[in-house]
Amino acid sequence: MKSPWGRCAFAVTAAVVATLAAACGSTASAAAPAQAPNLNDIVKQGTVRVCSTGDYRPFTYRDPQGQWSGIDIEMAQNMAQRLGVKLDLVPTTWGTMLGDLGTKCDMAMGGISVTLDRAQHALYSAPYLRDGKAAIVRCADRSKYPTLARIDQPGVRVVVNPDGTNADFDKANIHHATVVDFPDNNTIFSQLLDNKADVMITDASEVRWQTKANPQLCGESLDHPFTFEQKAYLIPQSDPVMQQWVDEWLNIAQNDGTYAAISQKWTGQVISAT
Template structure:
């Protein structure tokens, strides 16, 4: 004969199991992760949002009236046209670009240097332009500043815009000269012209543009930069489909004359990735 206590215990256990089963089955299922946006999403929304700093000519510039221009603005317009969507250029800064990517914009364009640090946080397109850090100085003083060692001396003032690769270069290479932070990248070259700074390190492509626009400024080492760099476009890590489409578009634009015409327009020459 079975013990009544054992029967009671088994019955209670069955009730508990049944109750737990009912509770588990009534719980809301875990929410599925939201699908990552892709190129189809951009086409469906009818607009591609491109973040750009607007302060880095000849790649990107936003004038006081809010009008955009530059190599990468022209390229973005061509990209949007081939996607069949409108272009929305979203202002950003070098310090907030990575945070804005994938939230305020679908990708970022505008003379963006390929770096390993950025590559940890985002995808890059295929590089479209080869570049490197060089120096820009007053032509009247160019004989004094031929090399990096000539500039990195006590008493020399090196002006830099914070948060970008120029600042990274200065931090790594300037040990004796004074570094002067200047936050407005649109007017920073005026600091050299006005003798408030002696030199600035930036990309050779930007130096070519600035020295063409201002005969008081001269470039040093622009044909043999101090560093090897490439420019590319930034894409959210969650969007490899967009990266693939952008790479295919770039390949076509580089081989059908589109990129060559835009590069020639802004730099006076066709500057490639190699």
């Protein structure tokens, strides 16, 4: 049996399609480019495809056996359940995510920061978590890097995963230190532990997770990060109805204890968008 959320999705989508058809009239062209599956199609097919990188704990992780876990993996499971469809998790990368959105998947989830560049190419859900860039270093060297200015010095090695907002931040702010690309975001923190790099600048939420998992690593600027950021979910530009539904689901999940329980499980606290 489809959930009432699914039936609601049919009704909302039908109303939007009818309105657009009336407005366009005879100007609609049979040669118009194909659109990405919309909410109506997702409910009909019985599956929602969610792209995720699987390399950004505590939001998304895909282990060598292909098993997924994390805050946004559990949120995606809850979303699919309330929509009354199956969840299909699709691996993507930070560099290909926008291209995969609307072709390989219907949404993207997994610690995705809200940026103006991404907003030019996709719709965002309402934000669900506030974040910002902070530093993670070896605890033994913590006193050396209390500020961004002390990090950006000759001889300091700043390791970064390419193609994401960490790389964008380093490009804009690191001018004197040496930036070292490391392609595997799942193992990048070993570069600090093995003394192959001195600092990594990433989101405070990831720093908290990694310092909890690795007692030799410590965070800097967690309470006063270098930037203001928020996390949200990405939706194709062609599906504003999906965006509206996701916002309504997210609002309910944030107020009925669903998000709080998942956030507490993975971070030890409830981190909100404000």
